[in-house]
Amino acid sequence: MSSRSAETWEQTPPLPEGHYVSGRVYNDEEIFSDEREHIFKKIWHFVCHESEVAEIFDFRTTERADVPLIVTRGEDGRIRTFINVCSHRGARVVMEPGGNARTHTCFYHHWTYDTQGSCVSMPRPEGYDGTGVCKENMGLREVKTEVKWGFVFVNLDDESPLLDEYLDGALDIFDQVLPKAELEVFHYHRAEIDANWKAYQETIVDLYHEFMHVILRDTQMPAASMDDREMRTYANGHVTIAGLKADYDKYEGWTDRNDASCFPGLDPDDARFAPLFPAQTFITRGTVMRVDTVQPITAHKCLIESRGLGLKGESEEERMMRIDHHNEYWGPFGRNVTEDAFAAEGCEFSFGKGAALRGIIARDEGGKGQCDSGLRGFWTEWSRRMGRPFSHPTND
Amino acid sequence: MPASNDAVRELIYRSCRCLDLQDFDGYIALCAPAFRYRITLYSPELRKEMIWLNHDRDGLTALLAMVPRHLVRLGTLQRNATVYTIDRNEADSRADVMSAFSVFNIDNEGRPSVFAVGHYHDTVDLSDDQPFLLSRNARLASRDLGIGSHIPI
Ligand code: FES
Ligand SMILES: [Fe+2]
Numbered sequence: 001m002s003s004r005s006a007e008t009w010e011q012t013p014p015l016p017e018g019h020y021v022s023g024r025v026y027n028d029e030e031i032f033s034d035e036r037e038h039i040f041k042k043i044w045h046f047v048c049h050e051s052e053v054a055e056i057f058d059f060r061t062t063e064r065a066d067v068p069l070i071v072t073r074g075e076d077g078r079i080r081t082f083i084n085v086c087s088h089r090g091a092r093v094v095m096e097p098g099g100n101a102r103t104h105t106c107f108y109h110h111w112t113y114d115t116q117g118s119c120v121s122m123p124r125p126e127g128y129d130g131t132g133v134c135k136e137n138m139g140l141r142e143v144k145t146e147v148k149w150g151f152v153f154v155n156l157d158d159e160s161p162l163l164d165e166y167l168d169g170a171l172d173i174f175d176q177v178l179p180k181a182e183l184e185v186f187h188y189h190r191a192e193i194d195a196n197w198k199a200y201q202e203t204i205v206d207l208y209h210e211f212m213h214v215i216l217r218d219t220q221m222p223a224a225s226m227d228d229r230e231m232r233t234y235a236n237g238h239v240t241i242a243g244l245k246a247d248y249d250k251y252e253g254w255t256d257r258n259d260a261s262c263f264p265g266l267d268p269d270d271a272r273f274a275p276l277f278p279a280q281t282f283i284t285r286g287t288v289m290r291v292d293t294v295q296p297i298t299a300h301k302c303l304i305e306s307r308g309l310g311l312k313g314e315s316e317e318e319r320m321m322r323i324d325h326h327n328e329y330w331g332p333f334g335r336n337v338t339e340d341a342f343a344a345e346g347c348e349f350s351f352g353k354g355a356a357l358r359g360i361i362a363r364d365e366g367g368k369g370q371c372d373s374g375l376r377g378f379w380t381e382w383s384r385r386m387g388r389p390f391s392h393p394t395n396d
Numbered sequence: 397m398p399a400s401n402d403a404v405r406e407l408i409y410r411s412c413r414c415l416d417l418q419d420f421d422g423y424i425a426l427c428a429p430a431f432r433y434r435i436t437l438y439s440p441e442l443r444k445e446m447i448w449l450n451h452d453r454d455g456l457t458a459l460l461a462m463v464p465r466h467l468v469r470l471g472t473l474q475r476n477a478t479v480y481t482i483d484r485n486e487a488d489s490r491a492d493v494m495s496a497f498s499v500f501n502i503d504n505e506g507r508p509s510v511f512a513v514g515h516y517h518d519t520v521d522l523s524d525d526q527p528f529l530l531s532r533n534a535r536l537a538s539r540d541l542g543i544g545s546h547i548p549i
Contacts, residue, residue: 052441052442060441096440097440097441098440098441098442098443099443185442186442186444186446187446187448188439188441188442188446189448189539189540189541190539190540191540191541191542191543191544192540192542193542193543212467213467214462214465214466214467251462252458252461252462253455253457253458253459253461253462254458320447320450323447323450324450327447327448327449327450331448331449331544332448332541332544332545333435333448333449333544333545333546333548334544335462335466335546337544338468338469338543338544338545338546339466339467341542341543341544342467342468342469342543343467345543
């Protein structure tokens, strides 16, 4: 047998249900809007690191589930999040991506809010006499915010479980690192790519695609036994991958990192990943840490936000080393992330309009090697939240 | 005889053309031994300066030599540059040269899109009639590079 006929191409593969993903999940508009309601409006989202709002009155703006947000540090030192929408007639309140301001005045009719979300002034309030509209009940909508090891998470659902319940211990693969290190973000970039958000996130969970990256073929695959790898899936769809190693000098032109100053508790050749459901990833590689989020824009477009972190107070020389190490792999001119985005766009080409019918996630290496168990864990949680089996998510 | 401004302009344009054609040896030949290449930009999110690439001449040579082994952005990149200012320091035989650039991506179907916009801040060695690049800071004004690029700007 070589090529396939329409019949054999279209028929359900001879695999257990959970071992293939229907192509509809990448292109169906109803699925896309259900994802916003059932997943992105319900889960805890990493929004920024506390070093981005280090000082009193510092703020950052961003968006999650199409909801614009302001994250700000109040006079009491607490980090709070508000929907960046004016209570008056719905205009955007804060325009800048970051800054420092004691109050925020809406450009439209000059209602002013403080860093605790209270409306502190509105011009000519007497015009509302007798209507019940007054600054006391016109504050910004606050969004649940929790900080874990310096990482700021928000949840748009007031009824959600606590952050730790959502994380379910998945970040504990960094518990030798994160509680001991005071971190600082030195790299931030955002990039829109032409792909469904899941196609990008899958590149992080899919270890089999190591073959696609020269750097992983050269530095990671030969560096340790496939049997030393440990991929763990969590009931709520998070995945952790530990036991990866890298010999960086095996890539032509790179040097080893053996004497480099690492994050506490990590060896220079250590690599570990925690892709959290649905699309936020924490990764360390000995000397560097990256945190990514992917957000849906349309069924065919997503936004990647990527951060690089170093140790607060480190020397200029150490910081430069960390920046270089980050850029080698992960910067927009690096050798790795660019290729993952290429892969996601390559899948969009075929899934976007339905030419590709399904993807196979049937590798079973018992959580070692290049096992697809992480992908199956991701998709199982997707099905649970969406109320649709990922192998047959629509009625057609 | 020190390099003329015309020769400096030609150096900048030639550097763009070499990268467009992926003539990496040709590009490196325009760089002095002490060459330093950087891509920098300001992040209004972090309110900090960022460095997105940082190499000496050897590092850049090695990086460019590996490009053919990688899975790179489809199509070609085309740089359009204009030299804005050449500030000569005859005593040091150097010039600070500032140029505007836009980089277009032309995909395999021929569709153009803007990849990046910014300025080159170059230092040029004028001591001979043939000028060389001593440093290039490709300063990005745009910050969203889509899938990114293995080839510097
Ligand atoms: S919409 Fe903001 S003050 Fe009117
Ligand atoms: Fe990858």
